[in-house]
Every structure is written in structure tokens, then in C-alpha cells.
Amino acid sequence: MSMLLPPFELHEPTTIEEAVRLKEKLPEADFVAGGTDLLPNYKWGLNTRKHVISLHRVDEMRGVSAERIGANVTLTEIEKSGLLAQKLPVLPETARQIATPLLRNSGTLGGNLMLENRCFFFNQTYLWRKSVDFCLKADGAQCHVVPQKETCYATFSADMPAPLIALGASIELASARGTRHVKLAEFYQGDGIQRNVRRPDELVTGVTIPKEAQRLRATYRKLRLRDSFDFPELGIAAAARFEHGKLAALHLVANALETTPRVLDSLGEGLLGKPLTDEAIAQVAKAAEDAVRPVKNTNLPPSYRKAMTRVYVQRALTDLRAHA
Ligand SMILES: Cc1cc2nc3c(=O)[nH]c(=O)nc-3n(C[C@H](O)[C@H](O)[C@H](O)COP(=O)(O)OP(=O)(O)OC[C@H]3O[C@@H](n4cnc5c(N)ncnc54)[C@H](O)[C@@H]3O)c2cc1C
Numbered sequence: 520m521s522m523l524l525p526p527f528e529l530h531e532p533t534t535i536e537e538a539v540r541l542k543e544k545l546p547e548a549d550f551v552a553g554g555t556d557l558l559p560n561y562k563w564g565l566n567t568r569k570h571v572i573s574l575h576r577v578d579e580m581r582g583v584s585a586e587r588i589g590a591n592v593t594l595t596e597i598e599k600s601g602l603l604a605q606k607l608p609v610l611p612e613t614a615r616q617i618a619t620p621l622l623r624n625s626g627t628l629g630g631n632l633m634l635e636n637r638c639f640f641f642n643q644t645y646l647w648r649k650s651v652d653f654c655l656k657a658d659g660a661q662c663h664v665v666p667q668k669e670t671c672y673a674t675f676s677a678d679m680p681a682p683l684i685a686l687g688a689s690i691e692l693a694s695a696r697g698t699r700h701v702k703l704a705e706f707y708q709g710d711g712i713q714r715n716v717r718r719p720d721e722l723v724t725g726v727t728i729p730k731e732a733q734r735l736r737a738t739y740r741k742l743r744l745r746d747s748f749d750f751p752e753l754g755i756a757a758a759a760r761f762e763h764g765k766l767a768a769l770h771l772v773a774n775a776l777e778t779t780p781r782v783l784d785s786l787g788e789g790l791l792g793k794p795l796t797d798e799a800i801a802q803v804a805k806a807a808e809d810a811v812r813p814v815k816n817t818n819l820p821p822s823y824r825k826a827m828t829r830v831y832v833q834r835a836l837t838d839l840r841a842h843a
């Protein structure tokens with residue numbers, strides 16, 4: 520098994536309609552957009568398929584507005600969008616913290632929303648994985664992180680979903696049966712293999728963002744090994760609205776610690792209608808730290824990522840309050 524790209528047949532539809540018909544006809548096919556995640560995984564023999572449907576030519580999936588972003592929009596386009604900088608600045612702020620400029624030129628929003636979960640035992644070459652008898656997520660029968668045979672704990676590693684969840688966004692899914700919208704806060708569910716409730720025949724065509732999101736002040740804080748390059752070891756998305764010095768809404772998401780982003784809005788419920796004091800912030804930050812359950816399958820130790828959850832929530836909320 521080499522590290523060359525394995526052979527597959529590439530299909531290049533030009534419309535959403537054509538793409539979903541192809542997927543219906545070839546249920547085993549993978550979609551590919553920028554290829555910055557799928558192609559490295561294929562080179563390492565991770566769940567490769569014989570047919571790949573490229574979305575590159577589907578122009579209907581481009582286009583940015585403050586209420587809808589197409590799945591084919593690149594991370595660079597989000598980063599550089601003057602409209603988003605003005606209306607939803609947390610989205611360019613987040614895109615800027617993903618991978619490198621070159622990868623952001625190719626990487627798309629759709630690919631980011633559907634990014635494969637990551638694990639030290641999964642993102643390895645075929646021979647490396649063979650030497651440990653593979654694992655549940657590809658070719659094997661057990662998990663090496665939490666030894667058992669049912670559940671994969673691979674870490675959710677995409678950055679864009681967390682701030683989009685905090686803004687109340689929904690994902691748009693198309694299939695030959697029609698289009699549906701699912702709140703992103705409910706979309707991500709399941710273990711490190713399942714990850715979300717997308718049905719196998721569905722194509723992600725974009726995200727929609729409610730108009731009210733433009734009234735929230737939001738931020739995304741990311742912890743990673745090398746700031747110019749790496750996947751998140753922890754991400755905190757927070758969005759708040761203040762009215763007359765009092766907290767009127769708070770959305771909080773802890774990212775990249777578990778198999779899906781963790782929505783922590785309930786931690787702020789008792790604080791609504793009151794000024795956001797230092798004590799209130801400390802209380803939410805501690806509760807967030809207590810809630811999250813990272814496992815040992817990324818670079819930094821789980822205990823550190825858990826401890827930093829408190830620090831990052833504290834910093835994010837202090838920052839939102841300062842700019843209220
Ligand atoms: C060195 C390196 C560093 C990186 N750092 C980060 C990081 O810090 N944060 C981060 O979030 N990501 C990071 N990435 C991952 C990746 O570059 C981005 O997540 C990017 O947005 C993926 O988009 P893509 O279009 O290239 O996806 P692709 O590789 O084309 O696809 C990714 C997955 O999504 C599926 N898919 C793509 N589009 C659709 C669609 N429209 N509908 C249904 N399924 C679809 C594919 O089948 C595939 O499973 C990094 C990658 C590398 C190589």
C-alpha cells in the first residue's frame with residue numbers, strides 16, 4: 520500500500536440536481552469539494568471509494584449573503600468577505616484561524632461542515648494502522664482510545680460549525696427526495712464515525728443564518744499547537760446580546776473536545792436579565808470545564824484541554840462584555 524492516491528472514477532456534475540441524481544445512482548460514492556481533507560485521507564487508505572463526485576463545477580452552491588452561505592464558498596472567501604466582516608464578523612474571524620492560506624483557498628465551507636473526525640490512531644498511514652490491527656473507524660474491530668468494540672471517540676475537528684451553531688444557523692441538505700433544513704445545533708450527533716444526522720444520499724448545499732444573528736456579538740477562541748497551521752485542540756464559540764447593560768441572550772459552544780460540538784447554552788440560562796458580572800462569568804466557565812469530556816487522541820493532554828476550556832470561556836465572555 521503506497522501513499523499514492525488510489526484510483527477512482529471522478530464525476531463532475533454542474534448542477535445540484537445532477538449531483539444528487541448521481542449520488543442516488545452511486546450510493547457508495549464520496550463527494551469532494553476542495554479535497555483538502557478527503558484526498559489526504561484517501562492517500563492513507565482511509566475508507567476510500569471507487570466513485571467520487573466532485574462539486575467543483577456546481578456554481579449554484581457558491582454565493583455569500585448575511586443570511587445564506589453556499590457550501591462551495593471557500594474559507595478564503597469567508598475570511599475576505601467585506602459583507603460578513605460587517606454583519607457577522609465572527610465568521611471571517613474563525614475562517615482566518617483555519618489551516619493555512621493555501622488550504623483556505625481550496626477548502627470550502629461544505630467540506631468544513633462535513634470534515635472527517637480525527638484521532639491519533641486513525642490519521643495514520645495504512646502500514647502504521649495495520650501494525651496496531653486497525654480500529655473501528657477504518658478496517659478494524661476495536662477502539663484503542665477507549666478499549667471496546669462499539670463506540671468511536673474520534674475528535675470533531677472542524678472550526679466553522681461552532682460559531683455557526685452559536686449564531687443559530689441551519690444546514691441545508693438536498694437529495695433526490697427534496698431539500699430540508701436542520702438546525703446545526705441538532706445536526707451533529709453520534710460517535711466519531713456517525714458524527715451527524717446527514718442521510719447517506721444527502722448533499723450539503725449551504726447554511727442559512729437567521730437575521731437575528733446580526734444583533735449578537737460573537738467570538739471564536741481557538742487553542743492549537745501551532746497557531747499558523749493546526750487543527751483545534753479546543754474551540755470556544757460564544758455569542759451574546761446585551762440590553763441596557765443586562766445579558767439578554769447567551770449562546771456557548773465548546774468545540775473539538777468530543778465527537779461533536781457541545782452546545783452549552785443551558786449554562787447561561789440563570790444569568791439572563793442580569794448584568795454579566797465577573798462572578799457570573801467564572802461560574803459559567805467552571806461549569807463548562809466540568810461538562811466537557813475530552814479523550815486522549817490528539818496532541819495535547821485531555822486534562823489540559825479541559826482546564827483550558829474554563830480559561831477560554833472566561834476570556835470569550837469577558838471580551839463580549841467589554842464590547843457590549
Ligand atoms: C494541514 C491541514 C490543516 C488543517 N487545519 C484545519 C483547521 O485548523 N480547522 C479546520 O476546520 N480544518 C482544517 N483542515 C481541514 C480542511 O482543510 C478544512 O476543513 C476544509 O474546509 C475542508 O474543505 P474541503 O472543501 O477541502 O473538503 P473536502 O476534502 O473536499 O471534503 C471533506 C469531507 O466533506 C465531504 N463533503 C465536502 N463537501 C460536501 C458537501 N457539499 N456535501 C456533503 N459532503 C461534502 C467530503 O465527502 C469529505 O468527506 C486542515 C487540513 C490540513 C491538510
Ligand code: SF4
Pocket residue numbers: 637638639640641654655656657661662663664665670671672673711816
Ligand atoms: S477513537 Fe478509537 S475507533 Fe475512533 S478512530 Fe480513534 S482508535 Fe479508532
